[in-house]
Amino acid sequence: MNIVSRNPANGKPLKTYRGHSPKQVGQKIAQTHKAWLNWKNTSHEERRKLLTNMASVLQTRKSEFAVLMAQEMGKPINQGVAEIEKCASVCEYYAANAASFLKDQLIETDASKSFVSFQPIGVVLAIMPWNFPFWQVFRFLAPALAAGNCGVLKHASNVPGCALAIEDVVHQAGFPDNVFQTLLVASTMVEKIIENPLIQAVTITGSTNAGKQVAQKAGSLIKKAVLELGGSDAYIVLEDADLEKAAEACVNSRIINSGQSCIAAKRFIIVKAVQKEFTKLFLNKMESKKVGNPLDTATDIGPQARVELRNELHEQVKRSVKAGAKCILGGNLPKGRNAFYPPTILTKVKPGMPAYDEELFGPVAAIIIAKDEADAIRIANDSAFGLGSAIFTADREKGEKIAATQLQAGSCFVNSIVKSDPRLPFGGIKQSGYGRELGLFGIHEFVNIKTVFVAEN
Incomplete structure (x- = not known):
């Protein structure tokens, strides 16, 4: 062989x-x-x-x-x-x-x-x-x-x-x-x-x-x-969060390794009160990321690892849109014999869609709107996966309590992207x-x- x-x-x-x-x-x-x-x-x-x-x-x-x-x-x-x-x-x-x-x-x-x-x-x-x-x-x-x-x-x-x-x-x-x-x-x-x-x-x-x-x-x-x-990490953005910093962290986590990370942010759960402002910031930052040759130091997003994996990701996007999601950025399959996929944002994501239920292993972000804090926590935990999660809030004590006792994941971060560290145990629960x-x-x-x-x- x-x-x-x-x-x-x-x-x-x-x-x-x-x-x-x-x-x-x-x-x-x-x-x-x-x-x-x-x-x-x-x-x-x-x-x-x-x-x-x-x-x-x-x-x-x-x-x-x-x-x-x-x-x-x-x-x-x-x-x-x-x-x-x-x-x-x-x-x-x-x-x-x-x-x-x-x-x-x-x-x-x-x-x-x-x-x-x-x-x-x-x-x-x-x-x-x-x-x-x-x-x-x-x-x-x-x-x-x-x-x-x-x-x-x-x-x-x-x-x-x-x-x-x-x-x-x-x-x-x-x-x-x-x-x-x-x-x-x-x-x-x-x-x-x-x-x-x-x-x-x-x-x-x-x-x-x-x-x-x-x-x-x-x-x-x-x-x-x-x-x-696998993981479908949820990042919760509460009403009192620093939206500029939260959007920056969310985008950076979504595109790390061209979106191909088990602990990359995948589901962005935004409380309704700040959904418009956050979505605008998030869109602007995703649009600014450069897709290109991975050997170029200016590149933010390289190709997906294999063409068939890129194609599977695109099918998940298409099925989500068919089920009612709205694509506000990207979502187009590039031409040529390569495995590139553009940074993509889906809004109006609901249960039953691949963008809600499945792991999106590539630079595709799913924005989900929550009524309030309690609803955001419910949505974050409404997943078969439990690898990582993050919460953004100005109230650090509240964020710590939610991370420690209410989010169902192996690693829960407050006002930071989820990442592995040699000093800390790493792993998940559920699927x-x-x-x-x-x-x-x-x-x-x-x-x-x-x-x-x-x-x-």
Whole structure:
């Protein structure tokens, strides 16, 4: 099987990669397991040194990798540089904190000594998407290696160059051979890989449907899984919000990565009292964004990752308009052999429309009008998804209370765009998945939380 990467800006092939056969996959997993038998015994100091080296390699090669992402999946070049810098930061974070996160925790019982120990479990399979082809991998890889685990990667088929580049970074940083390997395989091989007895756990970032299939397979084998799936993040704008700042944040969140982010703002829920003023500001800011060559530093929005994904997005827009939504910006399919889609705004969005019920994975914004604050919260929670949400209000105390207790999502931000941070746990609820990445909770997902009880002599 060959894997061909294509430039979504012009549809031209970039490079052909030879895929791994089932036999080669089995051999690679066995090699990684063998590497783990030694890696699990390394000191925290050794792991810290290598994670720090990895951060340095990423910083040194960030321009190179940003170009690679722009070519393989269309990420605007400036955003690509920022992504690699974020990957370096997660390596540095776990280099600095993993030892304390994994330190034995003494528990007072009737034993002579009792404590909780955090032990690595083995080889973890990562199934990762194309939209953040480096960051999605490193936010799994850094804590996994820091905890003494090893990993194998099944990356999206349109970013094989990124997948192999990550393997090269691990090698260049000085990690032992085979602690991390890339498997160039089709999605049809994933179930067999999960079945391999040397695979101890699986983490996936992807669509809800893909997550369901992985969870079903992993569950049938009693293997731990972490699912970071789709989202339809709601951004609430209340009557007392700073509308200029709110509109700026909403637009920036909607178009990040050309709109292809699970935690990008997708549903904009505006209280009726400020709908006209906000919509005008939002429209002006969306119109000002430049669509173009992802290698141009002036570009805000590059192409969608693949033509078929762009076409699916357009169908969602057309079905929403047919059902009564009004398109006030964009909504036209560009000509040519490319995957571009214009920034688009839909108003009069109601339940039953794709723009209300489904995830729009591209630069398409759905504006939904709420009667008041309570109605806005109701609409925000009226979703199958629960990844992130945000609320904009001048009353910070009220915003904090709503975010903490009333919004149904894994991450709730006040007067800010939703974003992942190495220091904070990240993940969703409902159809957006379960489990957490990053922070203290992320490194504890793939360890044996072991009770040790020592009786009196």
